[in-house]
Amino acid sequence: MPAETPIDTRPSGPAPRGSGAEEIIRFDHVTKSFGDNTVLDDLCFSVESGKHVTLIGPSGSGKTTILRLLMTLEKPDSGLIRVNGGQLFPADEKQRREVRKRIGMVFQQFNLFPNMTVLRNITEAPVRVLGLDKDEAEQRARELLELVGLSDKTGAKPSQLSGGQQQRVAIARALAMRPRVLLLDEVTSALDPELVAGVLDLLRDIARSTDITMLCVTHEMNFARDISDEVFMFDGGKVIESGPPERIFTDPVQERTRDFLGAVR
């Protein structure tokens, strides 16, 4: 198996060897249904540490469900999910919490805590979950706010910020936990068009300057092409095609991938 295709469709077994990269996410035979609708159908794949993977595909194809499973916001009906050497499913709640600490997520609707200031939004979890002392957490938060270009907003409430600013705070909040895996769920879909570029530029910077593994669901194909090492095309609850973005976007093998890319352009 070549190093640039960290998708592993074999039933099970060890991580791909010889590439030198360590596997950080693994789905083994994961099935998830909502009522009669099977959104993930015996799904197997893995992602290597530090890679940036974009999930594309028609809506309802299960992309977001994958992120929600990794964030333990949903439970799979069956199958095994491992992240960062620990098991997320099946696992007891205590074990799941340990694994989850190293996973961060940025949501479509930002989901900042409206009752807290920008600074508190970012320091709350580092203090309460990682046990950082308050000064240390605030120091880290200020550095991150500088990174996302909002140093002057520490005392503001989320409602006083634009959508783009809120999303940048949400990114800072996720990064404050020093995640090994960052999940990005259509992070620009709720933004006014003129605010999209700022958020995407920030994410490009983060993708370039950190070794965080990123799993990204997006409809921004140019962004996907820029930051991805790997693109997974989903349809009918399965990965029907995967590969480096240059190939997927210019010369897809599957007809359904071609149709989808034609439709979104």
Next chain:
Amino acid sequence: MNWDWSAVVDFLPRLWDGLLVTLQVLVLGSLISFTLGLVWAAGFRAPSRLVRWPVQAVTEFIRTTPLLVQLFFLFFVLPEWGVQFSAFTTGTIAIGLHYSTYTAQVYRAGIDAVPAGQWEAATALSLPAHRTWFAVILPQALRRIVPALGNYVIAMLKDTPLLAAISVLELLQQSRLESAATFQYTEPLTVVGVAFILIAYPASLLVRTLERRLAR
């Protein structure tokens, strides 16, 4: 019908006693209903049906039977089973219990109104359950809960005269005693009515202000 100011003056000592009892019932009844309501609301969200269903059944039963019937039941029937409290204690427990089934709905609605994304963000940050509740969910739910609770306190105030039926010496009962002694009904009853307005109206203004403040 003649209005006799001296009858008003004669009634004042009883009015004062009655007012104190009414306010005591109101404060204690509110505390019972706020606390017990939170217990019921937690019961509504219990993971096990063995908890959820009985809590729903009990609260629904209390909410849909009249407070007066509950008062009589607690005051006249329970002693037959050997459980006996003073009229004041029985009345306070009854009104607190009755209103706890309303406050439970207030808590439930307030908590349900917090967007699912807030729970999800708390999970994504691995916040422990008590932080999720006390730092994220309840502060947001409170802005809807507090004004609604205020309205139920006012409603409870207006239900306290029911306690006269089991001879609690609150405002209405004091006016009945006064009338029984003096055969004057107009002045004591009018004064009691005015006393209720003087408490309830400012209280409702306060709730409205609170509502506007918290809505921001």
